[in-house]
Each structure stands twice: as C-alpha cells, then as structure tokens.
Amino acid sequence: MLNLEQCAVSEAVKQKLDTMFAQKRVPQALIIEGDYARTTELARVLAAGLVCQSQDNKPCGICSSCIKAHAGSHPDIYLAEGGLTPRSFKVDAVRAVRSDAYVQSQEGGCKVYLLFRAESMSAEAQNALLKVLEEPPAQTVFILTCPTAHLLLQTIRSRSQMITLDDTAEEHPEAIRIAGEIAQALIQTKEIQMLQVTAPLIKDKDLLKEVLNQLTLIFRDACVQRSGGNSFLSDQTEQVQALCRAIPKAKLFQLEQVVNEIQNAMVFHANMTILVTVLCAKLRAAAGR
Ligand SMILES: [Zn+2]
CATH class of the missing domain: 3.40.50.300 (P-loop containing nucleotide triphosphate hydrolases)
Known part of the structure; x- marks a missing residue:
C-alpha cells in the first residue's frame, strides 16, 4: 500500500x-x-x-x-x-x-x-x-x-x-503514442489490436498512469467535440475526430468513466496484469465493441 x-x-x-x-x-x-x-x-x-x-x-x-x-x-x-x-x-x-x-x-x-x-x-x-x-x-x-x-x-x-502538484514530469511521448493507439483500437471490432497496444503497460505502472491521464484528455475532447464544443486538451486531433465519428456521445462519456475507475483502482491494487486486462475489457464494452 x-x-x-x-x-x-x-x-x-x-x-x-x-x-x-x-x-x-x-x-x-x-x-x-x-x-x-x-x-x-x-x-x-x-x-x-x-x-x-x-x-x-x-x-x-x-x-x-x-x-x-x-x-x-x-x-x-x-x-x-x-x-x-x-x-x-x-x-x-x-x-x-x-x-x-x-x-x-x-x-x-x-x-x-x-x-x-x-x-x-x-x-x-x-x-x-x-x-x-x-x-x-x-x-x-x-x-x-x-x-x-x-x-x-x-x-x-x-x-x-x-x-x-507542479507538472515537473517531462512530456511522455510514449504514453501519448500508446493513448492514441488505444483510441484507434477502440474503433476496431476485433480485440487483438487493443491487447497488442496495451501489452507494454503491464510491466510499467508509471507508463500506465500517464497513459490513463492522456486517455482522459482524449475522451474529454471527444465528448466536448461530439456535443459541438471546442476542446483540444489532448493534441490528438485525428484520434479524437475518429472517436467522434465512430462512437455515440453517451458511450464516449462512459469511456472517460472507465479510465477514472481504473485510476482509482490503481491506488490500491498492485496486480498490473489484472488492471490492464480490466481496462481493455471495460473500454471495449463502454465503446460498444
Ligand atoms: Zn495506520
């Protein structure tokens, strides 16, 4: 703990x-x-x-x-x-x-x-x-x-x-890339791509944390843009737009809640394999895949 x-x-x-x-x-x-x-x-x-x-x-x-x-x-x-x-x-x-x-x-x-x-x-x-x-x-x-x-x-x-909590942490290019790939994988019907892109997270808790932060930004952008507003927190315009096209607003909102749940679970659970597996399954379910 x-x-x-x-x-x-x-x-x-x-x-x-x-x-x-x-x-x-x-x-x-x-x-x-x-x-x-x-x-x-x-x-x-x-x-x-x-x-x-x-x-x-x-x-x-x-x-x-x-x-x-x-x-x-x-x-x-x-x-x-x-x-x-x-x-x-x-x-x-x-x-x-x-x-x-x-x-x-x-x-x-x-x-x-x-x-x-x-x-x-x-x-x-x-x-x-x-x-x-x-x-x-x-x-x-x-x-x-x-x-x-x-x-x-x-x-x-x-x-x-x-x-x-000043953001002294440097930019995380790897986390940004993986979060973008997860967003893309969510649009696919097959699960395999999601499992592939999230595999590196099982061994790296800090990376998972950062990826979750990035995903929050992507999903928030998508929610706002889907409602006709402007939000560019994530800097991942292509992925955000693709999500907006493929996933209804209510589901985009659920995606952000899934991320939130996993962030909370991370505080107390150390088993990374389970966390990442649950993340994949819940994201896919929330996206209706
Ligand atoms: Zn005590």
Whole structure:
C-alpha cells in the first residue's frame, strides 16, 4: 500500500506535508491542484494518514484504521465527487457533507472529507461549502482536488492551504503514442489490436498512469467535440475526430468513466496484469465493441 513517500509528488510537497503531520498542524481545508490521478492518490493517502492510529510514519498501513481507509470503508472518511461536466457536483451533495461534518467522529479521531473534482461545484455548491469552511468543526479536514485552484471561488481558496502538484514530469511521448493507439483500437471490432497496444503497460505502472491521464484528455475532447464544443486538451486531433465519428456521445462519456475507475483502482491494487486486462475489457464494452 502507498504512503506519502511513494506518492508521485515532488520532494518539496512531501516535505511540506511531512512537516504538517510532524507538527500536528494539518490545516482544516486543503486544495490539491494537479491532474486527477495524482491529486486523488495524494488525497487518499493524506486521509489515511489523518485517521491512522500509529504514532509516527502515518499512514502506517497496518493499523485497523489504515486498513479500512485503504478498503474505502473507514466510517470517518467521506468521499464526494463531482462529474466531468460543470456544476455536476451538486449543492445537495455539499449540504450532505456539511451536515455530516457536524456529527461526531465514529472512531473518536479525525474526520476527513474528500471532495474530488471540486471544480465541478456550482457557485451555489461552493458557497454551501464555504459556510462550513468558515467555522469548521474541530478535528475535521476537508481535502479538495481540482486541476487548478483558479477554478474555485476566491473565498474558498483563501480559507484553504494550497498544495500544487507542479507538472515537473517531462512530456511522455510514449504514453501519448500508446493513448492514441488505444483510441484507434477502440474503433476496431476485433480485440487483438487493443491487447497488442496495451501489452507494454503491464510491466510499467508509471507508463500506465500517464497513459490513463492522456486517455482522459482524449475522451474529454471527444465528448466536448461530439456535443459541438471546442476542446483540444489532448493534441490528438485525428484520434479524437475518429472517436467522434465512430462512437455515440453517451458511450464516449462512459469511456472517460472507465479510465477514472481504473485510476482509482490503481491506488490500491498492485496486480498490473489484472488492471490492464480490466481496462481493455471495460473500454471495449463502454465503446460498444
Ligand atoms: Zn495506520
């Protein structure tokens, strides 16, 4: 299982977080900005660290709290997530978070609220969140993730500690190529091409991670373009257009959700063969192949 040391974040960020934990000064609101895979991975690790019962080296990975955190079943870690479309993080979901925050912790420790894709909160939802951030209940931590904090209201930002996962990672030409090939393989009826292009991912977790990031961009572009909008996040115009021609909009949307599922699964599952096999099967099913 992951700890802070193993997260794909810079040394500076690790040090900042280590200091917060060591001094027991974790702010009550954190915004982690960066790509979805890395921000949510770090957020989950921090949540485990906050509920961990070990004295140091949190999350220890072996105490019952860590085990529950990693199984996604810790009663004091609450996850709410927006979708890919603006305002899909509904005000009702935020209100539910807010009322839960005033209920006492079930295990007597810290309560953590993971709010993923916070950028998809409407202004109304953000204002609802703001109310609890202004006077957060004791021992409660809110962790928001988003591509960039500028997508959030200034009032939210000013009450939160910012963690930026700066994109120091170089361009990944191989990941870009493979993601493009996966997009092409999705249009084919036969499975063989998909299996061939994804084969190198089984042995390389970092490459898989990066390919998933690229796929998110391609599918998002395709979704938006299929709806008549402009989106050029991926720089893979040909593949995006081919997907738009071959796959209906609802299915394009499902493709992005499959990628999201695999990104979440990657945090806790180490068996790469299974992950890649499931990725291929689910992508093909989502594309109606
Ligand atoms: Zn622990």
